[in-house]
Amino acid sequence: MTDVASLTTAEPAASATPPLLSVRDLAVEFQVDGEVHRAVDGIAFDIAEGETFALVGESGSGKTVTASAIIGLLPGNARVASGSIALQGDEILAQGRPTAVRFRGSRIGMIFQNPLSSLDPSFKIGNQLREIIGLHRPETTRRQQEETARTWLGHVGIGDADRVLNAYPHELSGGMRQRVMLALASLSQPALLIADEPTTSLDAVIQQQILDLLKSVTTETGSSLLIITHDFGVVSYIADRVAVMRAGRIVELDERDRVLSDPSHEYSRSLIAAVPEIGARLHLRELGLVNRLGPLDSLPPATRRRDVGRDTVPRAGDLLRLNDVSKEFVIGGLGTGLPRRRFSAVDEVSLSIRRGEVFGLIGESGSGKSTLARLIGGLHPVTSGTIAFDGHEIANLSKRRLRELRPRFQFVFQDATSSLNPRIRVGEQIVRPLLRFGKAASRKAAAARVREVLGLVNLPDSYASRFPHELSGGQRQRIGIARALALEPDLLILDEPTSALDVSTQATILNLLLDLKDELDLTYLFIGHNLAIIEFLCDRIGVLDNGALLETFDATELAAAERHPVTKALLGAVLPIDREP
Amino acid sequence: MGTLKHISWRLVNVVPVLVVVSVLTFVLGHLTPGDPIEAQFVRTHTAEQIDAIKLSYGLDLPVWRQYLNWVGDLFTAGGGNSIAQGREVFSILWPAFVNTLILTVAGVAICVVFGVLIGAVAGLNHGRLLDRLSMLVVQVGSNLSVYWFGLVLIWIFALRLQWLPVSGMESRGGGGFGDLVAHLVLPGFSAALIAMLVLARFTRLGIVQESNSDYVRTFESQGLPRRRIVGKHIGRNILAPIVNITGLEIGTLITGVIFVESVFNWPGIGTQLLNAVYGKDYVLIQGGVVLVAMCYLVVNLLTDVVVDVLNPRLRRA
Numbered sequence: 055m056t057d058v059a060s061l062t063t064a065e066p067a068a069s070a071t072p073p074l075l076s077v078r079d080l081a082v083e084f085q086v087d088g089e090v091h092r093a094v095d096g097i098a099f100d101i102a103e104g105e106t107f108a109l110v111g112e113s114g115s116g117k118t119v120t121a122s123a124i125i126g127l128l129p130g131n132a133r134v135a136s137g138s139i140a141l142q143g144d145e146i147l148a149q150g151r152p153t154a155v156r157f158r159g160s161r162i163g164m165i166f167q168n169p170l171s172s173l174d175p176s177f178k179i180g181n182q183l184r185e186i187i188g189l190h191r192p193e194t195t196r197r198q199q200e201e202t203a204r205t206w207l208g209h210v211g212i213g214d215a216d217r218v219l220n221a222y223p224h225e226l227s228g229g230m231r232q233r234v235m236l237a238l239a240s241l242s243q244p245a246l247l248i249a250d251e252p253t254t255s256l257d258a259v260i261q262q263q264i265l266d267l268l269k270s271v272t273t274e275t276g277s278s279l280l281i282i283t284h285d286f287g288v289v290s291y292i293a294d295r296v297a298v299m300r301a302g303r304i305v306e307l308d309e310r311d312r313v314l315s316d317p318s319h320e321y322s323r324s325l326i327a328a329v330p331e332i333g334a335r336l337h338l339r340e341l342g343l344v345n346r347l348g349p350l351d352s353l354p355p356a357t358r359r360r361d362v363g364r365d366t367v368p369r370a371g372d373l374l375r376l377n378d379v380s381k382e383f384v385i386g387g388l389g390t391g392l393p394r395r396r397f398s399a400v401d402e403v404s405l406s407i408r409r410g411e412v413f414g415l416i417g418e419s420g421s422g423k424s425t426l427a428r429l430i431g432g433l434h435p436v437t438s439g440t441i442a443f444d445g446h447e448i449a450n451l452s453k454r455r456l457r458e459l460r461p462r463f464q465f466v467f468q469d470a471t472s473s474l475n476p477r478i479r480v481g482e483q484i485v486r487p488l489l490r491f492g493k494a495a496s497r498k499a500a501a502a503r504v505r506e507v508l509g510l511v512n513l514p515d516s517y518a519s520r521f522p523h524e525l526s527g528g529q530r531q532r533i534g535i536a537r538a539l540a541l542e543p544d545l546l547i548l549d550e551p552t553s554a555l556d557v558s559t560q561a562t563i564l565n566l567l568l569d570l571k572d573e574l575d576l577t578y579l580f581i582g583h584n585l586a587i588i589e590f591l592c593d594r595i596g597v598l599d600n601g602a603l604l605e606t607f608d609a610t611e612l613a614a615a616e617r618h619p620v621t622k623a624l625l626g627a628v629l630p631i632d633r634e635p
Numbered sequence: 636m637g638t639l640k641h642i643s644w645r646l647v648n649v650v651p652v653l654v655v656v657s658v659l660t661f662v663l664g665h666l667t668p669g670d671p672i673e674a675q676f677v678r679t680h681t682a683e684q685i686d687a688i689k690l691s692y693g694l695d696l697p698v699w700r701q702y703l704n705w706v707g708d709l710f711t712a713g714g715g716n717s718i719a720q721g722r723e724v725f726s727i728l729w730p731a732f733v734n735t736l737i738l739t740v741a742g743v744a745i746c747v748v749f750g751v752l753i754g755a756v757a758g759l760n761h762g763r764l765l766d767r768l769s770m771l772v773v774q775v776g777s778n779l780s781v782y783w784f785g786l787v788l789i790w791i792f793a794l795r796l797q798w799l800p801v802s803g804m805e806s807r808g809g810g811g812f813g814d815l816v817a818h819l820v821l822p823g824f825s826a827a828l829i830a831m832l833v834l835a836r837f838t839r840l841g842i843v844q845e846s847n848s849d850y851v852r853t854f855e856s857q858g859l860p861r862r863r864i865v866g867k868h869i870g871r872n873i874l875a876p877i878v879n880i881t882g883l884e885i886g887t888l889i890t891g892v893i894f895v896e897s898v899f900n901w902p903g904i905g906t907q908l909l910n911a912v913y914g915k916d917y918v919l920i921q922g923g924v925v926l927v928a929m930c931y932l933v934v935n936l937l938t939d940v941v942v943d944v945l946n947p948r949l950r951r952a
Binding site (some may be wrong): 125127130156157158160162164166168172173174175176177185189222224237238239242 | 850856859867948
């Protein structure tokens with residue numbers, strides 16, 4: 055059993071062989087506006103040869119700063135205050151800058167979170183790969199470099215290497231770009247590969263492919279892998295050992311199976327419990343607990359019938375009914391230099407959402423789910439088809455009539471930061487629509503309503519006078535929800551409301567949404583790409599692919615045999631947390 | 636293919652712009668108070684004679700007929716006859732225009748070389764003393780007026796140090812290319828000043844932004860030398876914005892050149908136009924304005940085309 059105090063100085067020796075990477079007492083300080091802030095506060099860990107080591111934590115925990123310190127890419131306002139980092143016995147920190155640079159690439163490689171911007175947009179993939187190959191092996195000819203690049207693209211599972219070599223980054227998908235990044239970082243066969251949230255911005259199915267590749271490539275090159283993530287599914291899937299970080303310190307460090315099955319630190323326990331999992335809802339129901347995320351012993355028993363998910367009988371009647379809804383966008387045409395063509399984003403979708411239910415819409419990026427949400431919200435005109443909200447046809451309604459209906463269906467957007475006006479106090483942002491839609495007779499009444507909805511989302515009244523930048527991500531999303539609720543809507547359209555949030559914040563927001571639904575008799579349309587969240591939250595699920603609605607089914611029938619292959623693929627891509635020791 | 640189509644579309648777009656420019660120029664010319672014929676002949680000619688002159692210039696026709704005649708003249712009759720000088724407008728303007736072009740090209744060259752240089756030095760030393768100093772110079776410089784700056788340059792370099800000629804385009808009797816360059820330095824710098832500082836600011840910003848981009852981090856993580864990252868990757872990625880800003884700034888620069896010409900007594904189109912304004916020679920003014928407007932359009936077109944070619948996203952589709 056490891057206690058926190060011993061972790062800061064020395065890690066118990068895992069084996070007799072010397073570790074590949076040894077971090078001791080590492081502290082990194084940032085200078086912000088004259089104040090010194092410790093981002094990493096005395097951490098220690100070893101990574102053995104060939105091992106996959108996961109550093110887990112939420113944003114601000116210091117996990118990325120640790121990785122930057124190892125590869126020597128700390129930003130200008132940061133400095134290593136103390137400690138040592140040794141790679142194969144060579145001290146990295148004590149080396150002069152030139153040596154540290156030489157370590158990069160050749161002995162330590164790194165891939166990053168955002169594959170879309172991690173390659174130079176102005177050069178072809180082949181050019182960028184050749185440049186790195188030439189850097190590590192200056193004696194090679196252009197032809198040899200080209201050959202090596204092709205081989206490595208093969209290693210990362212890219213079949214049509216010629217096309218990719220000749221492509222610019224923007225011509226490749228996110229998954230493809232991450233494969234190229236993996237090839238770029240691995241081709242020098244570094245002793246240590248660091249992967250900083252390598253799959254966070256990718257679709258679930260792609261995520262699994264990339265993780266598989268990380269495994270196979272590091273096995274092939276004999277590299278150790280340091281993976282940085284906030285996702286315990288990823289940890290469970292790939293890691294050998296895990297360190298859980300919080301506020302610059304490692305709070306728990308152990309074998310993966312131990313940490314997942316029996317976390318010793320309170321924080322690890324709460325983090326793992328905050329992850330929505332397939333089947334969790336059923337499990338909670340069997341235990342007679344309320345359908346919320348969190349450690350089991352903290353959940354109250356389900357007292358009311360509707361506390362138990364899934365058994366709620368939605369009141370009769372459809373609140374929303376879509377009939378053959380299609381949306382086409384026109385791309386190119388006169389003056390753009392591009393041929394004019396039509397692009398079908400939503401293709402003859404028919405579905406209905408019953409009053410009082412939570413309908414989950416799932417699909418990969420580009421499947422048209424956000425476009426569909428906008429059509430339902432009356433933000434885009436439809437190309438064809440009808441949308442009936444509570445009996446009113448809204449698809450091609452006049453602006454004025456639509457305005458009258460608008461308060462009844464409200465949006466909560468994915469990016470809470472950019473969907474709030476940064477220069478207006480949040481209270482005022484809730485007040486304005488109230489006055490504009492005539493939901494409040496006076497400013498005074500509106501202010502009272504603001505206090506009310508802030509209470510609903512568990513924020514104190516005083517927050518009304520804050521600006522968005524004075525709030526955390528989770529608080530901003532609460533404001534987003536409060537703004538939507540203030541208008542007393544029947545339907546809340548939730549467009550990936552938690553995908554930009556940390557796991558624990560996500561859990562509190564999801565719990566809040568479940569509370570509010572019960573309290574206010576709301577109907578939700580929840581859009582997401584994480585099937586585990588959808589399954590946990592929703593009564594019925596619709597699967598969208600390439601603009602078409604493949605199927606809708608009751609959430610309990612997710613695992614049924616007759617599910618569409620795409621649904622099965624989405625289900626297969628969910629990385630479960632393996633709790634069996 | 637896409638680019639070619641794009642360019643031809645831009646070319647087509649130029650036509651309506653030119654029509655609007657010509658109408659505006661014409662209307663402005665005719666709105667200015669005062670009659671050029673009367674101003675010139677009222678003391679020496681009788682009213683009948685003046686009317687006859689007006690008739691010969693077609694000034695008795697309705698305004699829209701006058702406009703059409705003038706547009707026709709632009710294409711066939713060298714922009715019509717100057718009221719004050721009696722010669723074809725374009726044959727008067729052309730030599731002056733060439734001189735202005737020489738000064739403008741010199742200004743653009745100075746603007747690009749020094750603008751990018753100052754911006755690059757500041758950007759690569761972001762946050763350090765050198766950066767702050769250059770930005771201070773840029774701040775102060777941006778607020779100088781072209782007139783004043785030109786006079787100060789003359790005072791320092793021509794009068795006190797006597798390194799460079801005071802004004803004009805060539806020494807008495809002509810002096811070849813070297814002489815022309817010597818005459819170009821001071822007016823070139825005065826004309827380029829503001830545009831150069833704007834360009835410096837954008838170059839600095841571009842370098843700072845690109846330095847913080849993810850792809851730079853990728854190459855840093857591979858140990859690519861800083862020199863190569865700056866020279867190849869950052870350089871290539873700020874090229875398009877630099878071209879863009881330069882194109883826009885050439886417009887400012889042309890405006891500046893017209894002032895600079897009068898300070899340095901440069902025999903360019905600005906001097907000609909100034910004289911034309913004094914003489915209310917609106918045929919000449921109109922011709923000059925259309926000529927300058929054409930320059931703007933050509934520069935904008937070229938800028939757009941180059942920026943498109945530099946952007947791989949637009950190169951093929």
